[in-house]
Amino acid sequence: MTPLAATVEGLATDVRLPDGDGPFPTVLLRTPYDRARHRDEARGWARRGFAAVVQDVRGRFGSPGEWRPYRDEAADGAATARWIRSRPWSDGRLVATGASYGAHCALVLALDAPDDARPDAVLAAVPALGAAETAREPSGVERLFTRAGWWAAHGDRPDSDDTALTRALTADPGLLTHLPLTDLPRRLGRDLPSWPGLWRHRDRGRLVARAAHAVVPLLAVGGHHDHFTDDTVDLWHAWGGPSARLLLGPWGHGLTGAPGPGAGPAHRLALGELYVNWARRALTGRLAPGHHGALALGDADLWLPARSRTAPLTLRPRPVHGTVFTADPDRPARSDDLTVPAGDPPDRCLLATEPLPRPLDLLGPARVRLRATADTPSADWAARLVALDPAGTAERLAVGVVRRAEPVGRKTAFTVELGRLARRLRQGTRLRLEIAGHHFPAHARNPHTGADPMTADRLLASRRTVDPAGVALTLHVLTSPPTPTEPAEEILR
Numbered sequence: 001m002t003p004l005a006a007t008v009e010g011l012a013t014d015v016r017l018p019d020g021d022g023p024f025p026t027v028l029l030r031t032p033y034d035r036a037r038h039r040d041e042a043r044g045w046a047r048r049g050f051a052a053v054v055q056d057v058r059g060r061f062g063s064p065g066e067w068r069p070y071r072d073e074a075a076d077g078a079a080t081a082r083w084i085r086s087r088p089w090s091d092g093r094l095v096a097t098g099a100s101y102g103a104h105c106a107l108v109l110a111l112d113a114p115d116d117a118r119p120d121a122v123l124a125a126v127p128a129l130g131a132a133e134t135a136r137e138p139s140g141v142e143r144l145f146t147r148a149g150w151w152a153a154h155g156d157r158p159d160s161d162d163t164a165l166t167r168a169l170t171a172d173p174g175l176l177t178h179l180p181l182t183d184l185p186r187r188l189g190r191d192l193p194s195w196p197g198l199w200r201h202r203d204r205g206r207l208v209a210r211a212a213h214a215v216v217p218l219l220a221v222g223g224h225h226d227h228f229t230d231d232t233v234d235l236w237h238a239w240g241g242p243s244a245r246l247l248l249g250p251w252g253h254g255l256t257g258a259p260g261p262g263a264g265p266a267h268r269l270a271l272g273e274l275y276v277n278w279a280r281r282a283l284t285g286r287l288a289p290g291h292h293g294a295l296a297l298g299d300a301d302l303w304l305p306a307r308s309r310t311a312p313l314t315l316r317p318r319p320v321h322g323t324v325f326t327a328d329p330d331r332p333a334r335s336d337d338l339t340v341p342a343g344d345p346p347d348r349c350l351l352a353t354e355p356l357p358r359p360l361d362l363l364g365p366a367r368v369r370l371r372a373t374a375d376t377p378s379a380d381w382a383a384r385l386v387a388l389d390p391a392g393t394a395e396r397l398a399v400g401v402v403r404r405a406e407p408v409g410r411k412t413a414f415t416v417e418l419g420r421l422a423r424r425l426r427q428g429t430r431l432r433l434e435i436a437g438h439h440f441p442a443h444a445r446n447p448h449t450g451a452d453p454m455t456a457d458r459l460l461a462s463r464r465t466v467d468p469a470g471v472a473l474t475l476h477v478l479t480s481p482p483t484p485t486e487p488a489e490e491i492l493r
Contacts, residue, residue, distance in 0.1 A: 009079045012062030013055040016042040023091035025283055026051040026084050028119070029098050030077055030105040032060040032067070032154060041272075048276045051089055055080060057105065060158055067158065069194070070104065070131045077109035078117035085116075094119040095279045100228075100253065103127035104207075107235075110218075111210040118216065121282035123275060125221040126253050129208065129231050131201040138204065138230070138417070139402040141380060142444040142453055144176060145335070146227060147198065148184060155192050164188065176441045181454045199454045208234050214241040217282040219491065221271070223251030224298065224422050225260035233420065236291065236306075245278065245491045246293030246306050248422065261395055262298020262423055269487060278491055287493070294487040297361060300424040302484045310364045310476040317353045317433045319468040322346035327379070327437020327448070329459040335442035338386060338394045340434070348436035349466040353473075355390070360425045364476030366398050366418040368433065371470025373411045376448035376462040379404050382439035383416040385473070390428035397421060397431075401443055405450070413470060421475065433473060435466055 004015040035054040042052035059067025096106035096119035103124035110122040152164040185192035222232030236246040252258035293306030325346040368383045385397045398418035447456040
């Protein structure tokens, strides 16, 4: 294998060629996280007959210029694709690949680049679709903790400091409670001029809308415990190319390197080999048309076809306490603690189901329908679903947050989407549903004044009332015993 170094439009680029004379198909990976971290990955592609091109995006690590997240990747990626196709070692065929922000780079090349720069296939793992998608929930509620961590580590700097937020929180545990939140860079002790502007992005859905016009094959890979699960599935559903494949395992953002609850031996896939085999089939037109894929069923140690049939199941959890509670942003319900405080007044409404009379296979979206009242003009409603096994151990299953602006005191009905579940619940499991006014620090606190949570400098407590007769939890369950499949069969068919 031959390693080469190059600059493309001034961007630092590493090339690793397979042994032999070539020309070769090429895999392009563009990253803001240091191309040196991908040397083993590049060697793996080269050993399997692909030229591997890994590039630092503009303004990061070896690449000069201004680092402007999500703004320059289509143009820089197109210039790199044209450069690759002009090389004597390239046979013209190109796979764009990447994870997280790297998946964004691959997708905009496939969806926004002119025809002569478009890749022949795209592999997007745990895709960060854009600034708005990463910063906010679909409901508009701000994802505070993950964005503070990412911007502290990577924002407005040419390198990374992955522990920046952890160290800052050690020094000041109340760091994320200081107002206004746009003042966070000063408390971190460094310049972050792009931080306030991040929260002005509200244009969710652009890449998913563009995906309908895609003309190349897609492999979308995600984790059921990843922040971007719904975006991964939406991308796959919308993809208009000749084939679209979906792989969802019981993993976090690091995929098989970050197994979550419910992961078993059958879920320890060799993703690298699967990616290579898919790329070969994609480039030679050997993928069947249409949308196919495999979903892991957590706690069952098996995989199911992505098109498995399900039906809605509606449960009516009974109130335990707190149908009237106070959402106090000075004492918010915590996202990082499953303990329910016993204080008075209660800080959440707590409901629970009876123990399940039989095992239940959940597969698909979950949602909560509420009828409730707030005594402030703006209110967030956070719904957290927790599984309590027969021994009483608590495990978070899903969370959703919506923001409502209603006349003070008006009872209103609305739905909180909880995301997707793929999990077997054992007989005897009880489901606990918590309804709160905050989910902090994962999400910014609503100040309840109607002010923007990122610029607010004043907080109010909000009295809430939940009508227990209006609470309905809807899950999707398999309509028949699960039909196992092999992930490779679904991805490579």
